[in-house]
Amino acid sequence: MTNQTSQADIVRKSLKRRYRKEMRFRAYGILAIAIALTFLFILFADIIGKGYTGFMKTTITLDVTMDSEVLFLDDPTDPTQVQMADFVAPLVAALAETLPQATTEDRNALRKLVNPYASNQLRDELTENPEWMGTTQTITFLAHSDVDVYVKHQGDSAYSIKLTEEQQGWVDDLQERGMIESSFNDVFFTSGDSRDPARAGVLSAIVGSLLTMFIVLVLSFPIGVAAAIYLEEFAPQNKLTDFIEVNINNLAAVPSIIFGLLGLAVFINLFGMPRSVPFVGGLVLTLMTLPTIIISSRAAIKSVPPSVKEAAEGIGASKMQVTLHHVLPLAMPGMLTGSIIGMAQALGETAPLLLIGMVAFIVEVPEGFFDASTVLPVQVFLWAGSPELAFIERASAAIMVLLAFLMSMNAMAIWLRKRLERRW
CATH class of the missing domain: 1.20.5 (Single alpha-helices involved in coiled-coils or other helix-helix interfaces)
Structure with missing residues (x-):
């Protein structure tokens, strides 16, 4: 016991x-x-x-008088006169009239309150509306990037305010009158890159990313799935296939910059393809994505129960029929998930695209696969390295856009997995 x-x-x-x-x-x-x-x-x-704050813009509304003597312009429909006209002077005059405390010596300081491209906007609007000549029009312009930083970050020690005390007083006065306002930054989504932070946008980078990802999807998915089917269902088990499998697994762990070097050496130097175009970027990212897609597709094929194959073979189906009619439909959810995750990884890559020249300063939105373009990660890289403080918030806002794309792609992968998955 x-x-x-x-x-x-x-x-x-x-x-x-x-x-x-x-x-x-x-x-x-x-x-x-x-x-x-x-x-x-x-x-x-x-x-x-x-x-x-990158999703907010600062604007200034002015009553601009279209005086021919100030503009040095008689006929707004004459391109020669328009080219020689002074569209900055009316803006400065409108500010001086709004701020009577500003003296004649303050004209240069007043000019720095308005965006440098505001004169171009005034020129374009007067050219489109020549009847405005000799009238006073209320027009809203983008404020200078220094004004934008002051309005958004005054009192924040992380941002150094470049406006003088006098200019800050003018901005405060205009804000109290409601002439300087903050609103949603539609320019950020409707324009390309710019050397002026207030006019910089991500549209060209978004379009470039979509064109590049289209090339990756068209090439990597069918090639990766076909390679996985062959290796898993048809390839003989010998030293050659073992060598291929080992190298595919090794390529999945190779740093992405190596694929950039490969693309630079083969596609650009050997084949003479243009630099900084979505087609070449898509080819490079396809090489980087293929190992991931092949590995995930093979895993999806292996997950199909052997009984499915045996039952199909038992009723007389050929090897090709078994693969295409039974194995492939059951493995497709896993293949799609792996492909989307691989593409999401490719979307966030920067190093390989830098080596093939997609680091160019792109203002115009690309219209085709062979137009010069950039992508979102490279745009973030460019803005993050800019000395302008206003580009800090633009870079962070672009990161948020990129994260939204990545999370959307991962959510789509999860949804497809749940939607198409079959349980046995």
Whole structure:
């Protein structure tokens, strides 16, 4: 009886130790998840905190008098006169009239309140509406980037205000009158890159990314799926196929910049393809994405139960019929998921595209696969390295747009997986 009691005590003690270990292990897991979520929250908070103002623009509304003597322009329909006209002077005159405390010596300081491209806007609007000549029109212009930074970040030590105290007083006065306002930055989504932060947008980068991803989708998905089907269903098991499989697995771990070097050496230097175009960028990212798609597609094919193949073969189906009519439909959800995740990874790559020249300053929106373009990650890279403080928020806002694309692609992969998945 004593022996049985001692054995029971030993078992109870061992169970207590095991339970304590399990509790500690669960606590470590929860702690690890909490730490990961904390860092993720800090990252997103930093990006959103710096980038949300990038979705806002600062505008200034002025009553501009179209005086021919000030403009040095008689006929707005004459291209020669328009080219020689002075469209800055009416803007400065409108500001001077609005701010009577500004003296004649302050004309240069007043000019720096309005965006440098405001004169181009005035020229275009007067050319489109020649009847405005000799009248006063209320026009809204983009404010200077220094004014934009001041309006959004005054009091923030992370941003240095370049306006003088006098200019800050003028801006405060115009804000009180409602002539300087902040609104949604539609320019950010409707224009390409610009050397002026207030006019910089991501439209050209978004279009370039979509064109590049289209090339990746058209090439990588059919090639990757076909390679996976052959290796898994038709290839003989010999040293050659083993060599191919090992190299595919190795290529999946190769740094992306190596694929950029390969694209530079083969597509540009050897084949003479143009630099900085979506077609070449898509080819490079296809090479980088193929190993991921092949590996995920093979895993999806392996997940199909052997009984499905045996049943199809038992009723007389050929190897090709078994693969195309039974294995491929059941494996397609996993193949689509792996392909979308691979494309999402390619969308966020920067290094390989830098090497093939997609780091160019692109203002115009590309219209085809062979037009010069850039992509969202490269646009972020360019803005993040700019000395202009106003580009900091533009870079963070572009990161938010890129993250929205990536999360959308991952959400689509999850939805397709759940929608097309078959349980057996």
